Amino acid sequence: MKATYHKYILNFKRPSGTSRGVMTEKETWFIVLEQDGKKGIGECGILRGLSADDRLDYEEKLQWTCANIHLGKDTLWEALIEFPSIQFGVEMAFLSLESETPFLLFPSAFAQxxxxxxxxxxxxxxxxxxxxxxxxxxxxxxxxxxxxxxxxIDFGRELELLQFIRQNFTPEQVEIRVDANGAFGLNEALDKLNKLSGFELHSIEQPIQKNNTDRMAELCKTPSFPIALDEELIGVFSFEEKKQLLQKIKPQYIILKPSFVGGFKGAQEWITLAEKYQIGWWITSALESNIGLNAIAQWTYTLQNPMPQGLGTGALYTNNFESPLQVSAGQLWYQKDKDWVFDFDQL
Structure with missing residues (x-):
C-alpha cells in the first residue's frame, strides 16, 4: 500500500463571518491510498485557529502517517490521538479504498x-x-x-432578527438554533440567555468560551433554554476525559464534528456517553470539501438520528468538487444519477 498527502485550498464564494472573524478561504488536506490498482481518499479537515491539531508539526505528522500506513487504521488511530482531523482522514481513506467506489463508504437508502x-x-x-x-x-x-x-454584530440587532422570524413563524413551523461560538462574556452570558429565551429557541451552541467548565455547568442548570456544547469538546481526547466533562457540565446537547473529535470512532465514543447520560446530540460538518461532507453524511444517515443535522455546507466554495450531494427543501440528498466530477490528479 502506498500513501500520499496533498494540500488543497477551498475558496469561499463570499467572505463568511463568525465571532472569530471572517473567512475567505479554508485549508484542507487529503490522504490518498493506492493498492492493487485501486485508490481511496480521506479528508483531514483542519480548521486553523480552532482545531486541536492546529500545530506547527501538522504536515510532519501527515508525512509520518503516510510513511507508516502499513500499521493499519486502528493502530494509526491510537497513534494520532492528538491529531483528530488526521484520524478522520485515515479512517475515511481506508473505507474509501475498501469500498466498491471511492465515494460509497456506507451503503444505505441515503447513498442509493x-x-x-x-x-x-x-x-x-x-x-x-x-x-x-x-x-x-x-x-x-x-x-x-x-x-x-x-x-x-450588535446584540440588539440580533434580537430583532430573531423577532423577525418569530413574528412570521411559530416554533412548530421553524426551529431556531443559535450559535455564539463562545462570544458571550462570563458575566453577561446569563442576562443574554434570558433575553434570548423569549424567542422559543431550540438551543444555543457554546455561549461562552471553552474551558470555563464551572460557569458552563451553572448556565446549563438555568431554565432559560437548552445549551449545546461544541468547541468545548475540542481537545478532549480520552474516553475518561469525555466522561468527566459530560458529568461535570451536564449539557442538554452535544454537537459532533468528526474532523474535530477523532473521526467516526471518536464521535461514537461521545454518542455512547451522551446516550448514557440522556444528553441529546447531532452531527455537523466542519467546512470540509464535498469529499469529507459526503463521508460524514453517509455515516450520519446510518445513525438514524431524527433531528436536523448540520450538513448543508457543500455550496460554500467556488472550487469544491462536484458531487451527487444536493440540498432541496431543507433536506440533503445523494443523487444517484449524478456522477462525481473528480480526478485524483486535481490534488
Whole structure:
C-alpha cells in the first residue's frame, strides 16, 4: 500500500463571518491510498485557529502517517490521538479504498438516493440586512430549522432578527438554533440567555468560551433554554476525559464534528456517553470539501438520528468538487444519477 498527502485550498464564494472573524478561504488536506490498482481518499479537515491539531508539526505528522500506513487504521488511530482531523482522514481513506467506489463508504437508502437527511439552514454573520436576506432565503427554500451565527454584530440587532422570524413563524413551523461560538462574556452570558429565551429557541451552541467548565455547568442548570456544547469538546481526547466533562457540565446537547473529535470512532465514543447520560446530540460538518461532507453524511444517515443535522455546507466554495450531494427543501440528498466530477490528479 502506498500513501500520499496533498494540500488543497477551498475558496469561499463570499467572505463568511463568525465571532472569530471572517473567512475567505479554508485549508484542507487529503490522504490518498493506492493498492492493487485501486485508490481511496480521506479528508483531514483542519480548521486553523480552532482545531486541536492546529500545530506547527501538522504536515510532519501527515508525512509520518503516510510513511507508516502499513500499521493499519486502528493502530494509526491510537497513534494520532492528538491529531483528530488526521484520524478522520485515515479512517475515511481506508473505507474509501475498501469500498466498491471511492465515494460509497456506507451503503444505505441515503447513498442509493432513496432517503434524505433533514438539515438546518445556516445563517452567516454579517450586517443585519445581509442576515435578514439569508433568513428569508432559507425559509423560502423550505428549511424547517435554521441556525444563526450570533455574537459578532450588535446584540440588539440580533434580537430583532430573531423577532423577525418569530413574528412570521411559530416554533412548530421553524426551529431556531443559535450559535455564539463562545462570544458571550462570563458575566453577561446569563442576562443574554434570558433575553434570548423569549424567542422559543431550540438551543444555543457554546455561549461562552471553552474551558470555563464551572460557569458552563451553572448556565446549563438555568431554565432559560437548552445549551449545546461544541468547541468545548475540542481537545478532549480520552474516553475518561469525555466522561468527566459530560458529568461535570451536564449539557442538554452535544454537537459532533468528526474532523474535530477523532473521526467516526471518536464521535461514537461521545454518542455512547451522551446516550448514557440522556444528553441529546447531532452531527455537523466542519467546512470540509464535498469529499469529507459526503463521508460524514453517509455515516450520519446510518445513525438514524431524527433531528436536523448540520450538513448543508457543500455550496460554500467556488472550487469544491462536484458531487451527487444536493440540498432541496431543507433536506440533503445523494443523487444517484449524478456522477462525481473528480480526478485524483486535481490534488
Amino acid at each position: 438516493g432513496e432517503k434524505s437527511i433533514e438539515i438546518n439552514g445556516l445563517i452567516w454573520m454579517g450586517e443585519g440586512a445581509f442576515m435578514k436576506q439569508q433568513i428569508e432565503e432559507k425559509l423560502a427554500q423550505g428549511f424547517r430549522c435554521v441556525k444563526l451565527k450570533i455574537g459578532a
